[in-house]
Amino acid sequence: MIDLYTASTPNGRKVSIALEELGLAYETHPLALRQQEQKQPWFLAISPNGRIPAIVDRAADDFAIFESGAILIYLAEQAGCLLPAAPKARSQTLQWLMWQMGGLGPMQGQANVFLRYFPETIPSVISRYQAETRRLYGVLDLQLGREAFVAGDYSIADIACYPWVAQHEWTEIRLADYPNLERWFAELSARPAVRRGMLVPEPPRAAALVRATGRSIIVT
Known part of the structure; x- marks a missing residue:
C-alpha cells in the first residue's frame, strides 16, 4: 500500500x-x-x-x-513498467522526464502564477514566462511529430508532461497551434487511468473545459 x-x-x-x-x-x-x-x-x-x-x-x-x-x-x-529497461530507451525517457521537471513545469508554473494573480503589475515578467512556455510547447510538438509518445513508448515522461499541458488555457496557449501535441493530448485524455488520476485528490477546481478532438475534460 x-x-x-x-x-x-x-x-x-x-x-x-x-x-x-x-x-x-x-x-x-x-x-x-x-x-x-x-x-x-x-x-x-x-x-x-x-x-x-x-x-x-x-x-x-x-x-x-x-x-x-x-x-x-x-x-x-x-x-516494472512505464520506464524501459534497455539503457538507451531508459535514458531517453529520463531525459524527457528531466526536461519536464527543469523546464516545462517551472516555466509554465511561473506563467500561471503571474497571469492569474498579478496580471496588471508585471507585464514583462508575464511575457517572458509565456514566451518560454510557448517555446517549450514547440519543443514537445516537434518531438511528438517524430514519436507517438514523448520518449517513444508511453512512459512516465508522458505522465509527467500531461498535467501541465492540461493547464494550457491557464497559460493562454492554444493547443491548435501545436497539432502533434494536440493529438497526443487527446489520446492521453481518453485513457481511463489518466482520467481517474486527474480527479485525485478531488475534482479539479477550475471551471474551464479543455477541448480535445470533440472530447471535453475538466482540468485545474
Whole structure:
C-alpha cells in the first residue's frame, strides 16, 4: 500500500496518474496548501522540501520519497513498467522526464502564477514566462511529430508532461497551434487511468473545459 500526500496541482496529479496506470493500491492524504499544512513538522519528516507530492511505501518499511520525478521513477521501477529497461530507451525517457521537471513545469508554473494573480503589475515578467512556455510547447510538438509518445513508448515522461499541458488555457496557449501535441493530448485524455488520476485528490477546481478532438475534460 502506498500513502500519497498530494493536492490538486499538476505535480500532484503526475503521481496519481502513475498510480492509476500501474494499478497500485494507494491511500490519498490531501494537504491544505493554503493553510501551509505542507510546512508542518510531521510532513517535513516525509518531504524535507515541504512540497507535495510525496509518498510513503508501507511495504518497504515505510520508505518515504519526495519530488514528483523521483516518485515516478520509483513507482515505475517497482512495477516494472512505464520506464524501459534497455539503457538507451531508459535514458531517453529520463531525459524527457528531466526536461519536464527543469523546464516545462517551472516555466509554465511561473506563467500561471503571474497571469492569474498579478496580471496588471508585471507585464514583462508575464511575457517572458509565456514566451518560454510557448517555446517549450514547440519543443514537445516537434518531438511528438517524430514519436507517438514523448520518449517513444508511453512512459512516465508522458505522465509527467500531461498535467501541465492540461493547464494550457491557464497559460493562454492554444493547443491548435501545436497539432502533434494536440493529438497526443487527446489520446492521453481518453485513457481511463489518466482520467481517474486527474480527479485525485478531488475534482479539479477550475471551471474551464479543455477541448480535445470533440472530447471535453475538466482540468485545474
